[in-house]
Amino acid sequence: MALTDDLLAAYRAALRAVDGAVAVDRALRCRPVPGEAIAILAVGKAAAAMSRGALGVLGERVSRGLVVCPRGYAGDLDAENIRVLESSHPVPDASSVVAGEAATAFMAALRPGEHLLVLISGGTSSLLELPVAGVSVEALSALNGQLLAEGYDIATMNGVRKALSRIKGGRLGRWLDGRPATLLAISDVPGNALHVIGSGPLHPDPEPGRLPPELARRVRDLAGGRPNPAPKPNDPCLAGVESHVVADNDTALTAAARQLREAGYRVDCPGPFLTGEVGDVAGHLAGVLTGPSAGDAVLVWGGEPTVQLPDRPGRGGRMHALA
Template identity: 45%
Template sequence: MPDRAGARRDLLTIFQAALARVEGRTCVRDPLQDVAGPVSLIALGKAAQSMALGALEALGERVVDGLVISKPGHLDAPLLGARGLRCVEGGHPVPDARSLQAGDALLEFIRTRPGDRRLLFLISGGTSGLVERLRDGIDLETLQRVNRWLLGSGLPIDAMNRVRKALSQIKGGGLIPLLQGRPARVLLISDVPGDDPGVIGSGLLVAAQQPDTLDDLSLPDWLRALLPIAPAPAATPPDNIRISVVASLVDAREAAAAKARELGYAVTLNRAHLGGDVEVLGRRLGYELRDTWPGLYIWGGEPTIRLPEHPGQGGRNQHLALVVATQISGRRDLCFLAAGTDGGDGPGEDAGALVDGGSVGRGNRALGIDPEVCLARADSGRFLEASGDLIQTGPTGTNVMDLMIGLKW
């Protein structure tokens, strides 16, 4: 059995193995082996560059040109430009003027491709904020107000994207008419529960199978007043668009389990999606780790968090990790990792955190603040920075929600 330092190293190794399995460059190569003829490439989202590079490796000179839209800091413009791909940055997580400019660039690129040119769309999480064309009557300031409210609302991602679709000209299948019947291949990296193509990136190329009502959501009056009176009608899926999900949280969890077994651990793989309030979830996972048999435990999902008016440092994974840290404080046989597979967790450069039974003591000594105070302020990142438990990966080239790994030895 490992000591604490060895256990922490193993959890990071297992997390990296999960990321490698769902990295965009890797997961798009095989599905593109049957693509023939010249292709125009459109890559959108946090994994856009990685997916674009995988497509270039698979298709070579068949990629005639392309447009790649991603977050600031996620694009190597000289590298992609040398292969004929134009790079554009959008705003994320709150859309900004760059997101509207990216939307204009996307529409112009599609309109100006030859009518017989096959289009290849590579879409990953983050697309909803990075690329936008607003419907009439909605301006940028309103869009930003809505998104700031959504990010702190505690709503799950499918509900958030239903609201975003209602404000947009291109979400919810809005790009379909622009194709004018030309063939399109769509590869998706899923960052949503159930891997629904209509939710990933807010379904730019997915026709609604049923009216997308918002009546079941608890929304403030000012937001509900912005929404259309009637939901968008259902539409028949077009036969010119072929859609595949090429990577998901399932793949990441399975890769993590395989690496853990390779390292000699008895593994329990929890396949249910973890959602709901992050505080409740953290206290539950902490209790389960304290009370369970020795072994390695893997979960995945995307819990939600309600933010105070002036939140501090950190995101939902850091918040979750700190809650668990308070539950396992003083234990010498437990550690727990929670991190975003995209390498980001709220504002800042941290992916999440890896905590153990000594985390609360280390943070208390360094800060002189009780962790519950930081949790109440949504300031978990400050405590975990002081305890030395933050994880930084940089952009990972993927985005399949969050991974949680616990170890008892």
């Protein structure tokens, strides 16, 4: 049981290190946000926790806020000037559009001298949406469900979502219109690319439009061939945005490894970020664990495989399937 307890302690240490409140508190103390009036827009599974961290540091400087999180994720967030909207995850629905409309209105209403603090975490792509003209949220939801079942990775999924959205791929920046903003992100994607995290609401793709041919065809068919241009990375509407990743997979791995070393174990983090089809990833890990170089170290990995769902899928997520 000692090993099991130590592994669970390492897991809990990893979770604490990437806790939204902890990560934002740490970031804001290292890089203070300018201004005396700060408006908070937080979206994602960690939105409520990240907002709590911001409120703890900024206090009365927070003029107002909008928090968009999955149903049941708001926790004990209760501030008079913070509006909480619960939305849909992992597939968008009508509540995602309500949240998208609220977010654009929130940004359009920024007052002179008010600094926007944007807090982004995993789940943002589904929680916040405004489909392009002619595409219903029902059609968008159906396509998202199909892509999830077909096992596409997050970057490809988000590429499709951007092509059909009025707020993804930097398009939300049109409501910012060059005003100052600080974006803090908890990354759930390999490489921490800001245009991938949450489908990059304030970060256009460096090279947009590169979808696999079959997915590009499905996007064109759904959108009726209508173009959906995105801002360029140097667009003036995004000129006031400063962005930082405040926690990621490496943050969690480092904390887990530290906890294990303090408990007396030899630890190795072989890397890299685990991606690929779940069966292939499982085979790779099994080969390492049973191979001649395994030794007596505790091996720590992180990442997210893809899973192609059967006709009658069970319960659990991608890492559950890997285990």
